[in-house]
Amino acid sequence: MTEEIVIIGGGVGGTVTANRLVDHLEHEVKADEVRVTIVTDDPYHVYKPIYLYVPFGKKEAEDAKRPLADVVDRHVDLVYDHVTEIDTDGQSLSLQDGNEMDYDYLVVSTGAIPDPESTPGLGPDQDGHHFYGPDAAEELREALANLEEGRLVLSVIGTPHVCPAAPVEFAFMAHSWLQKRGLREDVDVSYTYPINRLHGVRPVADWMTPRFEDRGIDTETFFNVESVDSDEQVIETIEGKELDYDLMVGIPEFKPSPLIEESGLGAEWMEVNKDTLESEHAENVFGIGDVTNLPTSKAGSVAHYASGVVVDRIASYIRGQTPTGHFEGDTVCFIEAGMNEGTHITFDYENDPVVRDETEFIHWAKLSYNEAYWLTARGLL
Ligand SMILES: Cc1cc2nc3c(=O)[nH]c(=O)nc-3n(C[C@H](O)[C@H](O)[C@H](O)COP(=O)(O)OP(=O)(O)OC[C@H]3O[C@@H](n4cnc5c(N)ncnc54)[C@H](O)[C@@H]3O)c2cc1C
Known part of the structure; x- marks a missing residue:
């Protein structure tokens, strides 16, 4: 009998998991004892960090x-299909084209x-x-x-939002970009955040606060x-404040x-055990990436590291072994601090990041990673 491992989603988490599974279970896959299937509604794999560069004309959306x-x-x-229903008791999926798919994992x-x-x-039009x-x-x-003049406001509206670093990067980059075009004197830049500091991750807030002051970014x-x-x-705002803008960038909910x-996999986000990534509500179901309620960032690096744990656990179950993989909340983020410099943080459930001074080298490391990403997704790095 072939064990069916089905992955919903062909983004970062789904793709890396699939590639690692066939590598890890190579013998079983080649012997037809295990089949790995991705069901996804997008025939393209999208690397979203590229979108940060599109407003500044540094990348095209197509590059992603x-x-x-x-x-x-x-x-x-x-x-390639849209999953419309998961029957966790019957271990099957319903697809938009009317077909059903059974799964073991x-x-x-x-x-x-x-x-x-x-x-x-906010919204269209x-x-x-x-x-x-x-x-x-692109818009x-x-x-x-x-x-060419007035006030550009970057407002973080929704938390949690995907990639907590991206709004910070956008504000730094907008400052540099306007300065380079000789418009910074004529365009004020404001950044707003819902809590009592500039970022949810305290060391990031402590790092960015004096740097925003130096650059004249209002907060x-x-x-x-x-x-x-x-x-x-x-x-x-709910607090009764008002802020006028000429161009508003709102990081949405x-x-x-x-x-x-x-x-029944969660009241909102998918509820998983933060160590094993197994569903809190269904047998043989795992969650990876932005869809989960994990107490860490919604970031590609989290999906990437989490995939290793899920692969380890599924492979162990299939081989009749006790799974040992545990997720520790590993997260890595590059943070652009303008058009030519950046920094880099790593943290996990237990350890806060240390934010080092930004350098040109780390900016180039981020740009290099954006190219190398396609190899990491493929499982080659
Ligand atoms: C502007 C921007 C900048 C970012 N920068 C960074 C960064 O610098 N570093 C970093 O680590 N992360 C960054 N991220 C975050 C990163 O892109 C996400 O965390 C990552 O894509 C999450 O992977 P995922 O697999 O959970 O979801 P996704 O990559 O979004 O993939 C979800 C997949 O599921 C499919 N799907 C959804 N519903 C269904 C359904 N019902 N049926 C079938 N298929 C379905 C979708 O089509 C898609 O293929 C950034 C994101 C953005 C938008």
């Missing part, structure tokens, strides 16, 4: 995607969806911009190119956006696929 078939091992089966890696519409005044998707990033490039904390008035170009709640 490659056909999934080019990124996965040939021993991984691919099914299921890995859910369906990501997180930007949800600007949940803030009144409204003022607010973001850079968390290809179209939004922001257009808007930024046309901004507002305890700034919980309630609505955006596009006619008056004003952001209004994020939501998981409705599949999670509908399948």
Whole structure:
């Protein structure tokens, strides 16, 4: 009998997990004792960190995607369809085309969806911009190119949001970009954050605060956006504050696929054990990446490290061994501190990051990693 391992999602978590599984279980896969299948509704693998560079004209949105078939091992089966239902008792999935798929082990890696519409005044045909998707990033490039004076506001609205470093990077990069174009004197840059410091990770807040001051980036904390008035170009907060803008970049709220709640895998985000990544609600089901309720960042590096644990545990179950893989919350983030310098942090459940001074070398290391990513996704690095 062939053991069926099915992975929902062909993003960072799903792809790395599939590639590692066929490598780890090479003997069983070649003997047809194990089959690894990705079912995903996007035939492309998307490397989203590229979107940060699109508003500044440094990358095209197209640069972020490659056909999934080019990124996965040939021993991984691919099914392009949208999963509409997970029956965790019957261990099967329903697909949009009407087919069903059975699984012995299921890995859910369906990501997180930007949800600007949940803030009144944001969404299609409204003022607010973001850079968390290809179209939004390209529209922001257009808007930024046309901004010659006034106030640019970067407002972090939703937490948790995907990639906690990206809004910080955007503010630093916008400052450098405007300066280079000779517009910084004419464009104020403001950054707002919902809690009483500039970032959820305290050492990052401590690092960025004096640097924002040096660059003249205005900041507002305890700034919980309630609505955006596009006619008056004003952001209004729950605390009763108002901030006017000429160009608003709003880091939106994020939501998981409705599949999670509908399948009983979580009240909102997928509820997993933070050490084993196994579902709190269903047997033989694992969660990886942005879809989970893990108490750490929604970042590709987290999905990447978590995949190693899931692969180890599934392989152990299949081989009748006791699984030993445990996730410790490993997270790595490069943080751009402008157009030509950056820093780098690592942290886990137990250890806060130490943020080192930014250097040109780390900026280039980030750009190099963005190219090398395609090898890491393939499992070659
Ligand atoms: C602008 C930006 C900058 C970033 N920068 C960094 C960075 O510097 N470092 C870092 O570590 N991370 C960064 N990230 C975060 C990183 O991209 C995500 O954390 C990562 O993509 C999460 O991987 P995932 O597998 O959980 O989800 P995703 O990569 O989003 O993949 C989800 C997949 O599931 C599929 N799917 C969803 N629902 C269904 C369904 N019902 N049926 C079938 N398929 C489905 C989707 O089509 C997609 O293929 C950044 C993100 C953005 C947007």
